[in-house]
Amino acid sequence: MSILVGAETTFIVQGITGREAVNLTRECLDYGAGAKVVGGVTPGRLGREVHGVPVFDTVKQAVSHHDAPIDGSVVTVPPAFTRDAVFEAIESGIKLIVIVTERIPRRDVAQMVELAGNNGARIIGPNCLGIIVPDVIKMGGIGGPAKDAAKAYSPGSIGVISRSGGMTTEMSSTLTAAGMGQSTAVSIGGDAIIGSSYAELMPLFEADEATEGIVIYTEPGGRMEAQLAQWVGENNSRLPIVAFMAGRFMDEMPGMSFGHAGTIVEGKEDTATEKIARLAEAGITVAEEISEIPALIQAKIDESKS
Amino acid sequence: MRFYEYEAREIVRRAGIPVTEFGFATTPEEAKAAAEKIDGPSVVKSQVLSGGRMKAGGVQFADTPDEAAAHTADVLKIEIGGQMPRGVLVDTKAEVEQEYYAGVVWDGTAKRPVIIFSPVGGIDIEQVAEEQPGKVGRRQISNLLPLTGFEAKEVIASTGVTGSELNKLVPIVTKLAQLFIANDMTLAEINPIGRLPDGSFIALDAHMEMENEARGRHKKLLAELGVGDDETREAREPTPFELAGEAVDSEDHRGVAGNVTEFDGNLGLVIGAGGGSLTLFDAVRAHGGKPANYCEIGGNPSVSKTCGLAKLVLQKPGVDKIAVMMSIVSNTRVDIVARGVIKACLELGMDPTEKIAIFRIPGAWEKQGFLILDAYGVEYADRSVSMHEAARRAVEKIGAGS
Numbered sequence: 001m002s003i004l005v006g007a008e009t010t011f012i013v014q015g016i017t018g019r020e021a022v023n024l025t026r027e028c029l030d031y032g033a034g035a036k037v038v039g040g041v042t043p044g045r046l047g048r049e050v051h052g053v054p055v056f057d058t059v060k061q062a063v064s065h066h067d068a069p070i071d072g073s074v075v076t077v078p079p080a081f082t083r084d085a086v087f088e089a090i091e092s093g094i095k096l097i098v099i100v101t102e103r104i105p106r107r108d109v110a111q112m113v114e115l116a117g118n119n120g121a122r123i124i125g126p127n128c129l130g131i132i133v134p135d136v137i138k139m140g141g142i143g144g145p146a147k148d149a150a151k152a153y154s155p156g157s158i159g160v161i162s163r164s165g166g167m168t169t170e171m172s173s174t175l176t177a178a179g180m181g182q183s184t185a186v187s188i189g190g191d192a193i194i195g196s197s198y199a200e201l202m203p204l205f206e207a208d209e210a211t212e213g214i215v216i217y218t219e220p221g222g223r224m225e226a227q228l229a230q231w232v233g234e235n236n237s238r239l240p241i242v243a244f245m246a247g248r249f250m251d252e253m254p255g256m257s258f259g260h261a262g263t264i265v266e267g268k269e270d271t272a273t274e275k276i277a278r279l280a281e282a283g284i285t286v287a288e289e290i291s292e293i294p295a296l297i298q299a300k301i302d303e304s305k306s
Numbered sequence: 307m308r309f310y311e312y313e314a315r316e317i318v319r320r321a322g323i324p325v326t327e328f329g330f331a332t333t334p335e336e337a338k339a340a341a342e343k344i345d346g347p348s349v350v351k352s353q354v355l356s357g358g359r360m361k362a363g364g365v366q367f368a369d370t371p372d373e374a375a376a377h378t379a380d381v382l383k384i385e386i387g388g389q390m391p392r393g394v395l396v397d398t399k400a401e402v403e404q405e406y407y408a409g410v411v412w413d414g415t416a417k418r419p420v421i422i423f424s425p426v427g428g429i430d431i432e433q434v435a436e437e438q439p440g441k442v443g444r445r446q447i448s449n450l451l452p453l454t455g456f457e458a459k460e461v462i463a464s465t466g467v468t469g470s471e472l473n474k475l476v477p478i479v480t481k482l483a484q485l486f487i488a489n490d491m492t493l494a495e496i497n498p499i500g501r502l503p504d505g506s507f508i509a510l511d512a513h514m515e516m517e518n519e520a521r522g523r524h525k526k527l528l529a530e531l532g533v534g535d536d537e538t539r540e541a542r543e544p545t546p547f548e549l550a551g552e553a554v555d556s557e558d559h560r561g562v563a564g565n566v567t568e569f570d571g572n573l574g575l576v577i578g579a580g581g582g583s584l585t586l587f588d589a590v591r592a593h594g595g596k597p598a599n600y601c602e603i604g605g606n607p608s609v610s611k612t613c614g615l616a617k618l619v620l621q622k623p624g625v626d627k628i629a630v631m632m633s634i635v636s637n638t639r640v641d642i643v644a645r646g647v648i649k650a651c652l653e654l655g656m657d658p659t660e661k662i663a664i665f666r667i668p669g670a671w672e673k674q675g676f677l678i679l680d681a682y683g684v685e686y687a688d689r690s691v692s693m694h695e696a697a698r699r700a701v702e703k704i705g706a707g708s
Binding site for chain 1: 415634
């Protein structure tokens with residue numbers, strides 16, 4: 001099993017005729033059993049095809065062509081048009097939206113997230129690479145071309161959640177090399193406000209029988225780790241968690257942001273040191289190096305089973 | 307991006323919130339003219355982006371315009387937080403009966419702006435929250451519904467403020483929240499709001515920060531305030547090395563080879579991407595290495611751009627070797643980065659075998675990349691070597707060489 005997506009998930013790509021979106025579509029069609037990319041949207045390009053996927057002017061046209069509700073959308077349009085694209089997807093009944101676009105102002109993101117919440121939809125991202133269920137489906141650029149993704153990701157029982165797209169692959173590849181596969185890996189995005197935080201995805205992993213443990217990649221900036229620590233404290237979760245914290249050097253450089261927009265430290269609670277302490281207090285093991293993660297999570301899983 | 311106080315004051319004024327008569331001056335003569343307009347006692351405040359102005363002597367009180375001019379001459383000479391003032395704000399010295407706090411910030415967990423209000427103003431709000439939690443009101447606001455006023459009313463009333471005070475404060479706090487939203491701010495704060503003897507309210511000091519990503523849609527406001535496109539307003543001014551890094555990155559539109567930040571070590575870093583760079587920089591330091599710089603490669607930059615970045619790092623005084631490392635890449639091509647860094651060495655008359663301590667970039671086109679590295683005798687590693695292990699090897703090599 002998996003979270004968010006599965007073999008039957010249908011989705012569209014908004015902005016499908018853009019150079020990166022064309023590649024992304026190819027990658028998703030090629031990976032695993034082949035994603036059900038049932039359409040693409042680029043205004044003014046009705047009637048074209050991208051790798052055999054029909055292109056429409058509106059999301060409604062795509063839905064009506066598919067003749068059934070469409071589960072998801074991967075949004076790859078430029079930052080100035082992203083809010084419009086996401087509102088259109090939500091109003092067209094789409095329930096899972098992966099926003100790849102970077103550099104979207106917070107207010108726009110917050111508006112999209114609020115509208116999604118009002119309509120029972122979920123947003124992953126922005127500034128993310130999407131979701132992968134190893135050997136089954138990938139929704140987004142995560143892991144790159146199908147053959148590269150197949151090399152890094154393998155099916156198994158570890159849920160991966162990461163604020164960095166590239167590090168989602170690095171950590172999964174490390175797990176794969178140690179013989180530990182992944183149930184689902186989610187690149188949640190590197191911005192200050194994102195659609196789904198760790199704590200917001202935990203209930204899904206908790207309900208997924210295939211998942212036995214969670215590995216997260218985290219950075220300075222924001223309160224998402226504190227929120228996760230609180231969630232763990234309040235919910236008697238069956239899932240052990242191992243975290244890796246990058247950007248520890250940033251504690252010495254307040255007011256500067258590195259890596260991702262969301263790393264800007266706006267208060268004492270946002271620092272790496274403070275976050276590591278919070279996570280540890282909640283019983284989450286914080287790894288010093290990526291290579292330690294497989295052994296740490298295995299030990300915690302064994303402990304929780306015994 | 308942080309605004310200077312005089313800019314923040316202007317933003318507040320434009321939002322229709324009453325402010326004291328004020329002027330911005332860069333010379334004693336201008337300050338004198340501004341003080342004459344105020345027609346009464348004035349305050350001369352240094353315009354810097356850091357705090358601690360009062361302690362540093364950057365705030366002076368003047369009874370006459372001549373005194374304001376003299377204070378300005380002094381204040382302009384005082385460096386505060388490593389920064390010379392951009393000018394001074396000449397402000398009315400207002401007689402206030404009580405000071406209040408109002409601010410709007412983002413709550414990243416709730417994903418909504420939150421209005422914060424306190425009848426205890428003029429001091430740090432975090433201190434008030436700690437010492438008198440009952441005196442701080444908070445309320446999230448919707449991202450979708452227009453602000454109509456009751457939101458601010460609820461926050462203010464929750465702190466025990468009522469009567470005409472409440473009714474006069476509601477429009478001020480509502481306008482503050484509206485300007486926060488309309489201008490894509492990440493922080494909009496008036497501290498203090500002062501109550502004057504006649505019972506009216508006035509904004510006395512303001513602090514505003516705009517989201518960098520939104521600067522493009524506030525070009526008109528920024529131009530009118532005189533904020534240049536190239537003003538980063540980061541915690542510190544970019545160094546010449548960092549500016550050269552920006553020049554390399556803007557050479558063409560393909561990919562990123564930027565966010566170059568200067569450090570004073572001997573190991574040059576050509577690293578990527580966002581999370582990978584953070585991890586690798588930590589890894590080098592964890593093994594006792596001293597990075598000469600931070601940077602981020604991503605999105606498949608051209609050979610010439612990668613070469614430009616590598617050259618910049620290789621030529622930085624004090625750099626003995628460079629380490630070329632990334633997390634597994636799926637978009638950026640290994641062979642392109644390999645060609646770029648080798649070209650940089652060769653063009654500078656350096657031996658790639660000697661200068662490149664390690665090359666650890668696994669992923670897309672790695673076979674082709676490793677072939678190139680083999681040809682030049684550069685030590686490289688695939689994904690079986692962890693990021694931390696690669697960093698350790700680089701540090702070890704540079705240790706042996708110096």
